Amino acid sequence: MLFDLPSDETLYDALIARSSEYEGAAFVCVKTTGVFCRLSCPARKPKRENTIFVGSIGTCLETGFRPCQRCRPLATFGAKDPLVEDLLQALEAAPERRWSEDDIVRRGLDPxxxxxxxxxxxxxxxxDLARHRRLGLAARQLADGGRVIDAQLEAGYESPSGFRAAFQNLLGDAPAAAQGRALLFSDWIETPLGPMVAVADATHVHLLEFHDRKALPTELEKLKKGTRSAIVSGRTAPIxxxxxxxxxxFAGKTGAFETPLAPGGTAFERxxxxxxxxxPVGETRSYGDIAREVDTIQAARAVAKANGSNRIAIVIPxxxxxxxxxxxxxxxxGLxxxxxxxxxxxxxxxxxxFVEEMQ
Structure with a gap:
């Protein structure tokens, strides 16, 4: 279980030492490459800030990380159970295949x-593992401008409605809405105040929120609808x-941010x-102060509502x-x-x- 794992510092030390002590109990997800590995993986080690440690392969897969080709965490871990190992080898041989319970039965196994x-x-x-891989291939095909019907068949779905439902469940949008459009990419950023979720396209950050904010799911849905894009796990230069x-x-070196932003919002909110x-950094203003600056007759209450609609924390302060x-x-x-x-x-x-105001 994730809550039974030792600290991230302990696990990172084990990763550097290529220790097998946590074999099958802990895995490292590397944010810069999008892969996940066993801690004993012989590959070059990532920087501490680029790692996320989890206790489940399912968590790695469901958050968009793919298995490392060097340490092969799926095949190696599955070797503990011959049944799992056999099916994983079959999946590796044909990741695009549409698997069903009938296929499992034909192999002499009970679903x-x-x-x-x-x-x-x-x-x-x-x-679910097989479906996740097929849909990942389909998402890439659509992002490259492929036709929905081609992606549907490539994913192994004969029924358009079945493909649409599965695609929406994984990526949160209909296939046609993602066709020919750049996807939005999301990744976690570790901070002293807890992880933050960043969502960006190739040029701008669209969202930056603390992972436990209650409004985050609503903000993500609103962002997807507003941009007509799907959000998938990955990195871009703005992130x-x-x-x-x-x-x-957070290191206390600067309070300046220069990353291009796409905060959305109404004209008043912007x-x-x-x-x-x-x-200025180190100063505060009241809601009434801001209301006077924007010349609103709705006063502080409208400003407070606009504050609550801000989806780029810290940078828009x-x-x-x-x-x-x-x-x-x-x-x-959180206060x-x-x-x-x-x-x-x-x-x-x-x-x-003398501190000049930001222009």
């Missing part, structure tokens, strides 16, 4: 037994850039966010907005994070220097 064996060994059923800038921010961006009495009012990431950020930025504020 229920296979289901339990895979859930026990990998945390995911064999049929790399924002991660680097966040690392510098106006509010622009005013937030002008608040809605945490610098406080109550008129100086109190820390609502923050989607404890808001307090931490303001204290941290107080240390970043230049001492005895």
């Amino acid at each position: 229920s037994t296979v289901r339990r064996a895979f859930k026990r060994s990998l945390g995911i059923t064999f049929l 790399d850039q924002i991660e680097s800038e966040l690392n510098a921010y 106006n509010v966010w622009a005013q937030l961006a002008k608040i 809605c945490h610098r907005c406080i109550g008129s009495d100086g109190s820390l009012t609502g923050y989607g990431g 404890w994070r808001k307090q931490w950020l303001l204290r941290h930025e107080g240390k970043l504020k230049p001492k005895g220097l």
Whole structure:
């Protein structure tokens, strides 16, 4: 289980040492390559900030990571169960094949037994694993401008409705909506305040939120509908850039962010966010202050609502907005994070220097 794992530091030390101590109990997902490995993998080791440690192969697969070709975590781990090993070898030989319970029966196996064996060994059923791989191939084909019918058949679905339902379940959008469009890519960024989810295209960051924000699922759905794109696991240059800038921010080196943003929102919301961006690091403004800047007759309540609609945390600093009495009012990431950020930025504020407002 994930909660039974030792600390990430301990697991990273085991990864560097190529230890087999956690064989089958822990795996490393490498964010820069999109692969997951056994800790004893002989491949070149990633930097600590590019690793995520999990206790289930199913978790690796369901979050979009693919098995390493050097340490072959699926085949090696499955070797503990001959039934699992046999089916994994068959899947490796034909990853595009549409597997069914009838195929399992024809191999002289009981579907229920296979289901339990895979859930026990990998945390995911064999049929779900096979379907995940087919849909991944289909997503790439659609992103490259392929026809929906071709992707449907390539994924092994004779029924358009069946393919549509499976595609929507995995990527959150209909196949036709993804046809010929660039996908949005999502990855996790580790911070001292917990993981953040970043979503970007090839040029701009569209979303940056703490992973446990209650509104995150709604924000992701709204983003997909607004951009008519699917969101898949992966990295683009803006995610790399924002991660680097966040690392510098949390290290106390700078409070500046230059990654291009695509925050969405209405004209009024964008106006509010622009005013937030002008608040110097280490300072705060009340909702009323911002309301006067944007000349709204709806006053502080409208500003507070616009703050809540901001989907790019920290970079668009809605945490610098406080109550008129100086109190820390609502923050989607949690008031404890808001307090931490303001204290941290107080240390970043230049001492005895004139600080120009951001243009």
